[in-house]
Amino acid sequence: MPEQTVSHDELDHTNDEEEPCKELLILYATETGNAQDCADYIARQCRRIGFHGRVLSVDAYSPIDLIEEPLVLFVVSTTGSGVEPRAMTALWNILLRSNLPGDLFEGLPFAVFGLGDTSYEKFCWAAKMLSRRMESLGATEICERGEADEQHPLGIEGTLEPWTAQFLKVLSQLAQQPEGYEVASSATPPPRVVLPAASSTDLKNAKDPMDNDSRYHRAKVSVNKRMTAQDWYQDVRHLEFDFEDDVKHDPGDVAVIHPIAEAEDVQSFLDLMKWSDKADTPLTIRRNVTGK
Known part of the structure; x- marks a missing residue:
């Protein structure tokens, strides 16, 4: 959406x-x-x-x-x-x-x-x-x-x-x-998020979840193999990851994967959108479900 x-x-x-x-x-x-x-x-x-x-x-x-x-x-x-x-x-x-x-x-x-x-x-x-x-x-x-x-x-x-x-x-x-x-x-419905400029306090308190949340782990994909036939409508994959640290999990746990974009892909997108001059401006992402 x-x-x-x-x-x-x-x-x-x-x-x-x-x-x-x-x-x-x-x-x-x-x-x-x-x-x-x-x-x-x-x-x-x-x-x-x-x-x-x-x-x-x-x-x-x-x-x-x-x-x-x-x-x-x-x-x-x-x-x-x-x-x-x-x-x-x-x-x-x-x-x-x-x-x-x-x-x-x-x-x-x-x-x-x-x-x-x-x-x-x-x-x-x-x-x-x-x-x-x-x-x-x-x-x-x-x-x-x-x-x-x-x-x-x-x-x-x-x-x-x-x-x-x-x-x-x-x-x-x-x-x-x-x-x-x-x-x-x-009027269109209010936006889902707003992007005000980040204040000095926002920048001071900003934390990288990869460094401050024990639930995040860095990994590289070592195996990415299709399990279903090529002519089958579902593309089911077998994935294996090499983690930098020891990851413990229980049966039924769900892994949410956040891929890292290559720097050249990011720059290509910024150039396409004509955002290169704004790309380094710190912003704060705030939810705005109710429009208040």
């Missing part, structure tokens, strides 16, 4: 528009970041119709507060053979308690958008199970569950965009807004 970036001044101008009047909690559970990207996208689109989407990872939210929420959207990926992301495990264990009353979430409107891959038998399993469990505890599902498939010709976006459009229609109906209502029909 293409993203916008604006200066701090442009952001302030954007905020002169009418503020959202409805609250929406968006909880995401992700392993690789796709569910978070979807949650951010939906939150930005919701601002079009006056809804303020508060986006949080499930493991950063207190489950007990769900009872007090006016409206909740879950964006949940499925890992492996129908397993929920680790960020969701604590919430899921609480929801599965047998002593919870059947009317625990009575009157709570909710929706679920799942991410999965139809090449696995239990497609979007975590989202399906969450949807059923919330309903069994009295919550009301206000929109047909979204199920994004990695195998879709357009990828996740092939489901995300039409589902979000349908979800916005449902929200408008809940808010009793006229058909086609938008806070500012001529």
